[in-house]
Amino acid sequence: MTESDTEQRLSRWQRTTVSDGTLAFECLERGDGPGVILLPEIPGIMPSTIALGDRLVAEGFTVVMPSLFGVPGRRPGAAGQVATVARLCVTAEFRAFSRDLRGPVTDFLRLVAVELAARTPGRGVGIVGMCFTGGFAIATAVTTDRIAATVVSQPAAPFPVTPSRARSVGVPGADLERYAAAHADGPACVVGLxxxxxxxxxxxxxxALQRHLGDTAVVVPIPSGRDARDGTPAGAHSVLTGDVREEPPNQAFAEREKIFEFLRERLAPVDVPAPPEG
Known part of the structure; x- marks a missing residue:
């Protein structure tokens, strides 16, 4: 995607600043239908993020992309990416090293979810987190019943400075288990990739996500490197964006399609019976 293509795609998105009184971030919005919050990977809302957002719009969703870091549409060089990671390491609101990611950013995302759910059809909203924001998706979902579908893709936070942090998805196990108990009567509402x-x-x-959530979650390991039969390289990381190969179809491609269906099924508006005649 060229720079002009990116700017053209960005121009289709409505851009507003949203504040919860503590934090303020620019949010990009487009589409109609049930709401989905799409969280960016490091270093920010890149062309591949915009492409995924556009695809979600085409699938019938209202999509909100909070610009939590970086500049929308711009992919910085290596130095810029290092600077973004360094900022996230020292910025208290992101809690990048904590085994409990809930804090200022998840408070902000909860506000976005509640507000989006109030003005879109459906049984709540979906939230999709990728890489650094993968853990923030589930950390937000456990704080509000307005989130009905959660996608945790290649979660990379908390930063794995200790073995226990490398096993953490950013929510204490006891809280995940309470969340699972509250959703035990329905179909799976969390997908991990x-x-x-x-x-x-x-x-x-x-x-750990599967262990604590049980049947509430579906975890999908996608073969790569020597595990793969479709040529997916060992270095593949971005399941829903940069490492999905459109031609020929591969398992990552197939799993992305299943995510769209998962969101449709979980967020479909509840049918309201027509009142009896007479």
């Missing part, structure tokens, strides 16, 4: 040879997102995170 990760390439099997991804060194940036530890296997232990999704193992």
């Amino acid at each position: 990760r390439f099997t040879r991804d060194l940036k997102s530890s296997r232990g995170r999704l193992v």
